[in-house]
Amino acid sequence: MSTEPVRRGTGRARIIEAATELFLSQGYAGTTTRDIAARAGIRQPSLYAHFKVKADILLEVLAQPIRASVETSAALIEDAGLSAVERLGRLVEFDVKLLCDGPNLAHLGYLPDVRAEQIDAELDAQHRDLRRAYEVLVEGALKEAGRPVEDARGISDVVLTLVEGVILRRIVDPGVTGEQLAPLLRDAVLTLVR
């Protein structure tokens, strides 16, 4: 493990940044408060001036990625100027790029030791929203293609599984980029609703 202090940010933000990197590389239970403090450039007890317990750091780390995704996907879904097919394609591209670029934050929500902290209520709610978004767009795309909407549920399942797969993809293939993967998955999804 690197013990080099992170350079940017101050105080609380620096702790969050350090904890994020460490949770992703070592897991939650596998990361000690000393690890976090060392990387944030402070002593271990100083963490407790910002957080009451270790789990509170995890809460804040998990709270980071929520907003951007939900808001943008909501905006995409309701853009009446575009066809459902176009909106579906853009949502896939957006999500894949979000999952590929930056730290693999989405992966944290799937870790056993994170789920064992029983803070998954909000994460699961997010997941339901995303699932619903894909269902709506797939249904719209199928209508545009003159296909029966009964297929929407199954195809949404496939699309969701595909997008989710990106999270694990990055772990084995760290070189993967949203730039290359996003158009690939978008085209694949559009083939399914054509």
Next chain:
Amino acid sequence: MSTEPVRRGTGRARIIEAATELFLSQGYAGTTTRDIAARAGIRQPSLYAHFKVKADILLEVLAQPIRASVETSAALIEDAGLSAVERLGRLVEFDVKLLCDGPNLAHLGYLPDVRAEQIDAELDAQHRDLRRAYEVLVEGALKEAGRPVEDARGISDVVLTLVEGVILRRIVDPGVTGEQLAPLLRDAVLTLVR
């Protein structure tokens, strides 16, 4: 966490079974040797009559799922009596069912605290084999469809991402079954190579 001892198996096998369940529900670092022993129905020091260190238990747990997958996929690929399309469809179905049924062992190989143990060489080799298998079959299927084989790499990427997605799918949707998901993903994949 349930501390109820597992009932089946004896000695070493019972320990592996207990450790598997616990690693999946709490992660590796989040599971103590006392947890494992309690679930196996023995005392903590008794573990060390079977394993030298904790990481050796993890090694054995990870060694479990390797064989069946690799052997069956190899047999599927080389079955000359079937078309490439049929073989591709069967491989997808086989892998999805394998990933859906039984404990989610594949997920363990993606956990940060497991990868931090630096035992991923064999796991990554497996992954490369699977990737290669899909490339070969996708290429064959594209030939049969009269499409350019240059598309094979990209489509294999999509297929692999889709199959891998099943691993995370189970975590948020514990009710998902291979029976329902396998045909869905198979049909989706076959649509992509048609």
Next chain:
DNA sequence: GTCTATATAATGATAGAC
């Protein structure tokens, strides 16, 4: 808000009897 010092508990692992 950060520090040093420390309390308290849990951890992986060993020794040696049976």
Next chain:
DNA sequence: GTCTATCATTATATAGAC
């Protein structure tokens, strides 16, 4: 192979000075 007893280390968290 399992047990009891225990060690050495490391963990989270607190107390109190600056």
